[in-house]
Amino acid sequence: MINITPVFASTNTKERTEENYLISSDIKITESNKNNILSTPAIDEKEKIYDFADLFTEEEEQKLYQKISQYIDSYQLDLALVTISQNNKSSPREYADDFYDYNNFGFNNTKDGLLFLIDMDNREIYMTTTGAAINMYNDYRINKALEQVYQYMTNQNYYQGVLQYIQIIGDYAKSGLPGKQDQKNLTTTICYSIIISLIITIIIMVILINKNKLVRKKTTAREYLNKDSVSMKNIGEILVSTNTVRHAINHSSSSGSSTHSGSSGRSHGGGGHRF
Amino acid sequence: MEVLDNKCPSCGAKITFNPKNQKWDCEYCGSKFSLEEMQNYNNASSKEVNSKNETFKKEKKLAGLDIYRCKSCGAEVIADEATTAAFCVYCGNTAILKNKITEGRMPTRIIPFKKVKEEAIDAFKNISKNRPLMPKFFNDQKNIEKITGVYIPFWTFDLKVTGNIDFNATDIKTWSDYNYQYTKTDTYLSKREASMNFDNILVDASSRFDDDLMDSIEPFQYKDLVDYNHAYLSGFLAEKYDVESDIGIKRAKTRAMNTAVDIARESVYHQTKIPTSNALKIDEIQNDYILLPVWMVNVKYKEKNYTFAMNGQTGKIVGEIPLDIGKTILISVFLFIIIAVLSFLILWFVG
Numbered sequence: 001m002i003n004i005t006p007v008f009a010s011t012n013t014k015e016r017t018e019e020n021y022l023i024s025s026d027i028k029i030t031e032s033n034k035n036n037i038l039s040t041p042a043i044d045e046k047e048k049i050y051d052f053a054d055l056f057t058e059e060e061e062q063k064l065y066q067k068i069s070q071y072i073d074s075y076q077l078d079l080a081l082v083t084i085s086q087n088n089k090s091s092p093r094e095y096a097d098d099f100y101d102y103n104n105f106g107f108n109n110t111k112d113g114l115l116f117l118i119d120m121d122n123r124e125i126y127m128t129t130t131g132a133a134i135n136m137y138n139d140y141r142i143n144k145a146l147e148q149v150y151q152y153m154t155n156q157n158y159y160q161g162v163l164q165y166i167q168i169i170g171d172y173a174k175s176g177l178p179g180k181q182d183q184k185n186l187t188t189t190i191c192y193s194i195i196i197s198l199i200i201t202i203i204i205m206v207i208l209i210n211k212n213k214l215v216r217k218k219t220t221a222r223e224y225l226n227k228d229s230v231s232m233k234n235i236g237e238i239l240v241s242t243n244t245v246r247h248a249i250n251h252s253s254s255s256g257s258s259t260h261s262g263s264s265g266r267s268h269g270g271g272g273h274r275f
Numbered sequence: 276m277e278v279l280d281n282k283c284p285s286c287g288a289k290i291t292f293n294p295k296n297q298k299w300d301c302e303y304c305g306s307k308f309s310l311e312e313m314q315n316y317n318n319a320s321s322k323e324v325n326s327k328n329e330t331f332k333k334e335k336k337l338a339g340l341d342i343y344r345c346k347s348c349g350a351e352v353i354a355d356e357a358t359t360a361a362f363c364v365y366c367g368n369t370a371i372l373k374n375k376i377t378e379g380r381m382p383t384r385i386i387p388f389k390k391v392k393e394e395a396i397d398a399f400k401n402i403s404k405n406r407p408l409m410p411k412f413f414n415d416q417k418n419i420e421k422i423t424g425v426y427i428p429f430w431t432f433d434l435k436v437t438g439n440i441d442f443n444a445t446d447i448k449t450w451s452d453y454n455y456q457y458t459k460t461d462t463y464l465s466k467r468e469a470s471m472n473f474d475n476i477l478v479d480a481s482s483r484f485d486d487d488l489m490d491s492i493e494p495f496q497y498k499d500l501v502d503y504n505h506a507y508l509s510g511f512l513a514e515k516y517d518v519e520s521d522i523g524i525k526r527a528k529t530r531a532m533n534t535a536v537d538i539a540r541e542s543v544y545h546q547t548k549i550p551t552s553n554a555l556k557i558d559e560i561q562n563d564y565i566l567l568p569v570w571m572v573n574v575k576y577k578e579k580n581y582t583f584a585m586n587g588q589t590g591k592i593v594g595e596i597p598l599d600i601g602k603t604i605l606i607s608v609f610l611f612i613i614i615a616v617l618s619f620l621i622l623w624f625v626g
Contacts, residue, residue: 193618193619197614197618201610205603208408209598211408212408212409214596217486218491219529221531221534222534223494224473224477224530225472226471229471232469237465238464238465239462240443240464241460246456247456248455249454
């Protein structure tokens with residue numbers, strides 16, 4: 001029987017050659033990124049799901065495609081999902097950035113969008129953000145999102161993990177840019193004013209009430225000390241014990257979006273989490 | 276000790292001590308006398324009497340003083356014949372009994388009043404400045420009239436603290452490299468041998484006064500202490516001590532101990548130091564009975580008595596000031612509304 005390959009089989013790659021790099025015209029080809037381009041699979045960027053590691057069933061891929069389409073339509077950010085079993089590049093970050101850049105993902109001139117990579121070789125999930133997505137997903141949001149889904153990968157529940165991931169990034173996009181989601185709202189402003197006023201009033205009243213306290217018990221007698229009579233001898237200083245404990249430092253990043261440049265020269269945000 | 280009659284050496288009328296010039300002023304003939312002049316006059320007039328009879332002199336120490344006992348609260352105050360107590364300074368009751376004083380330990384030293392009544396009145400009136408929550412009871416002339424100068428009895432104790440004290444001391448150092456944060460805790464046993472003296476720790480010898488109130492009225496400048504003389508009492512009231520020195524010393528010892536521990540603690544150069552075994556002991560070297568000047572007034576507010584006192588030497592004011600509940604609520608609500616409206620405007624239009 002002839003196997004009709006659906007859109008979602010997604011491992012169809014075209015061949016890149018030095019004659020035809022199959023890349024977007026705005027990327028300059030140099031000696032240093034030539035190999036990066038050639039080692040990046042050329043795919044059809046409309047498929048959105050590239051399951052090279054074969055982690056999803058066809059049915060799952062269909063459902064994921066629906067979710068991804070919804071996301072793209074709602075927030076005008078491109079979204080690609082890539083799984084690999086072999087990483088021929090130095091890091092998940094490099095793979096994700098190259099895959100995004102050399103396959104012409106992203107909307108507008110700024111190539112707005114993001115890519116989620118499941119790297120089975122390095123056992124790491126990585127998301128790279130480009131253009132408007134860099135601002136939308138700051139380091140905090142990226143870490144939060146990855147933290148919430150990496151466990152699914154650990155438990156080999158890839159489909160649920162990706163569903164969850166799309167849900168989370170959708171929720172973030174819905175709430176707007178970080179720090180701007182607190183829209184001016186009459187009731188919350190009134191609540192804040194009442195709380196501020198309550199605190200300031202209590203502070204002022206405590207100060208005023210304390211002004212009425214002129215009686216304070218004396219518990220020391222320093223003013224009666226005959227300073228010339230003081231003799232204080234050190235008759236023993238023994239080190240009883242010493243101990244050192246150490247705590248692992250959690251390297252959490254700041255609230256901003258940190259960016260780096262991929263081999264293409266484009267700027268990306270992103271972050272990864274091992275699973 | 277020389278005991279003075281409070282009679283004017285020039286006209287023989289009753290004469291009172293004036294804190295302003297630290298002299299005795301005669302209201303009748305306008306003469307002013309220093310302590311020395313009073314003593315000279317006194318020596319001359321009583322020399323022959325004293326030499327005749329020793330026991331008479333002893334009686335004379337307390338002669339010329341009246342003791343007033345309050346029927347309502349039991350307070351006892353002493354006044355010389357020139358001064359009459361018309362009401363109890365502690366509870367304001369006018370039912371007080373007058374008697375000749377008969378017995379008691381004599382104070383050895385006294386700080387005479389330095390502040391006159393007018394200064395005390397001004398000071399009490401000024402308490403309500405910057406205190407919006409205070410009832411305005413010093414606007415009431417009735418309260419102002421009750422301001423009375425009283426010599427309050429105090430014990431002073433000279434104490435010596437000696438012995439050993441141990442501290443459990445710790446130093447905590449933290450540092451970190453890329454992967455770990457390290458916390459190093461060093462614990463030491465620090466032993467100290469201490470010795471120090473305290474001179475003239477003041478303890479209120481009157482049970483009428485709240486001890487904390489009398490603590491707060493400190494400090495008095497001891498440089499003004501002079502030998503006690505009845506003549507300083509003229510124009511003022513004086514209270515008899517009713518807390519024995521062996522009771523009063525406990526308070527002095529507690530204060531001395533706290534200070535000694537503090538000083539020992541300061542000599543331990545570690546971050547935290549907790550005394551573990553305290554073998555410090557306190558010995559009494561001597562005690563003294565002195566009188567100190569206090570302007571005081573009792574104010575009744577909502578059926579409760581509030582005592583205000585001014586240090587008659589330095590002018591420092593102490594007292595438990597009640598809250599005017601009405602004003603407190605009014606001011607709180609006013610503040611709350613003003614600040615709430617302001618912060619709303621700022622948040623809405625600026626933030």
